[in-house]
Amino acid sequence: MTFENCEIVATVSKAFHCANMIKEGETLVFDMQGRLLAAKSSANLCLGIIAKLQPALLMAQDRVAEGLHPISNRYKSFDCFDTGIDHGGTGKVFVDLHLRDATTRERVEP
Amino acid sequence: MTRHPPIDPYYVQEDDNLDEMAETLKPALEFTDEDLARLSPEAKNLFSGRRHLGLRWLDRYEIVVEITASPGGCACGVAKGQKIVFDMRHKVKAELSDAPLCVHLMSPVLSIFYMTFDRAAEGLNPLTCIWRYIECPMTGDDLGQSKARAEVHIRDAKTHEPVTARVLAQGEGAE
Numbered sequence: 326m327t328f329e330n331c332e333i334v335a336t337v338s339k340a341f342h343c344a345n346m347i348k349e350g351e352t353l354v355f356d357m358q359g360r361l362l363a364a365k366s367s368a369n370l371c372l373g374i375i376a377k378l379q380p381a382l383l384m385a386q387d388r389v390a391e392g393l394h395p396i397s398n399r400y401k402s403f404d405c406f407d408t409g410i411d412h413g414g415t416g417k418v419f420v421d422l423h424l425r426d427a428t429t430r431e432r433v434e435p
Numbered sequence: 436m437t438r439h440p441p442i443d444p445y446y447v448q449e450d451d452n453l454d455e456m457a458e459t460l461k462p463a464l465e466f467t468d469e470d471l472a473r474l475s476p477e478a479k480n481l482f483s484g485r486r487h488l489g490l491r492w493l494d495r496y497e498i499v500v501e502i503t504a505s506p507g508g509c510a511c512g513v514a515k516g517q518k519i520v521f522d523m524r525h526k527v528k529a530e531l532s533d534a535p536l537c538v539h540l541m542s543p544v545l546s547i548f549y550m551t552f553d554r555a556a557e558g559l560n561p562l563t564c565i566w567r568y569i570e571c572p573m574t575g576d577d578l579g580q581s582k583a584r585a586e587v588h589i590r591d592a593k594t595h596e597p598v599t600a601r602v603l604a605q606g607e608g609a610e
Contacts, residue, residue, distance in 0.1 A: 342464045345524055358511050361536035363529035370527035376542040383539070406545065413475045416464060 328389050332356055332427045333396070335378055335403070335420040337368060342409070342416030345371040353420070355382060356427075357389070374405040374418050381422060394435035396422050438476070446556070447479040456485050484555025489605045492555060493523040497592045498562070500544055500569065500585045502534055507581020509571065511537040519544075522592075523551060523561065540583055543569040547587055558604030562589040 335353040351368035353375060355361055359382040363370060381403065385395035401422040408414035424433040442448055452471045453460065460466055460482060484492060500519040517534030519541060521527055525548040527536060534540075547569075551561035571582040589598045 342466065342470070344464055345526055346463070355538065359538045360511050361527065361538055361541075363527065363536060370529060370536075372521065372525040372527065372541060372545045372548060375527075375538055376545040379538050379542040410470060410474060410478070413477055415474070415478050415481065 339419040345369045480556045487558035505583040513583045
């Protein structure tokens with residue numbers, strides 16, 4: 326499988342005290358090149374979590390080049406750059422990554 | 436309680452719970468009074484930009500990333516003259532952006548946004564005077580000659596005029 330018609334979805338698994346009002350269950354959607362698809366995303370487009378996902382999006386391209394599923398089982402959970410209220414910061418957003426078919430929106434599992 | 440070493444009086448002290456902006460912060464961040472009290476002085480400094488630039492400074496400006504070159508035929512379709520616009524809470528304003536929202540090009544902008552909060556707490560123009568150029572992290576085998584490059588500026592969110600003054604501090608209580 327080439328994964329060309331796939332999208333990488335970051336689903337918010339937990340959020341608290343987020344200044345950009347990101348909520349659990351909302352999503353950020355990327356194409357396989359690493360472009361954020363604003364119209365398909367339901368979360369506010371906060372760079373504090375988007376930028377944290379950049380290495381994972383690079384890794385997805387590397388894994389595809391090796392014939393592997395784009396989402397690494399070891400690197401699929403991420404949190405934003407804010408350290409959170411208990412650690413000198415303010416809020417925190419956590420996301421889990423998965424792959425889906427861009428047309429059907431069905432999950433594409435490894 | 437006094438920190439050791441003590442905090443410079445210019446900055447937010449440990450017993451300062453940002454009372455004048457508490458009613459704005461509490462619903463926006465789902466804070467209780469207790470949450471506000473337990474924020475670190477450093478985190479309170481994040482919000483203290485309102486004391487220096489006015490309560491609504493985050494809504495007053497936008498950060499614009501304008502593509503200045505993309506000679507290599509960027510795989511993401513980023514082209515010279517396009518732009519990506521952010522609000523001051525570092526959210527992409529997709530409706531004002533015409534460049535592909537390439538995560539690789541956008542990621543370096545986060546550092547600039549961290550500086551905006553630091554500079555606001557100092558009463559300065561939020562945009563760094565140094566780090567105003569970014570580039571795609573993909574170097575390629577031509578030593579980066581063909582990568583996309585961009586320039587960053589700050590503008591008034593209403594008029595879209597660039598904001599160039601170094602010091603933007605306003606009088607206490609300014610909106």
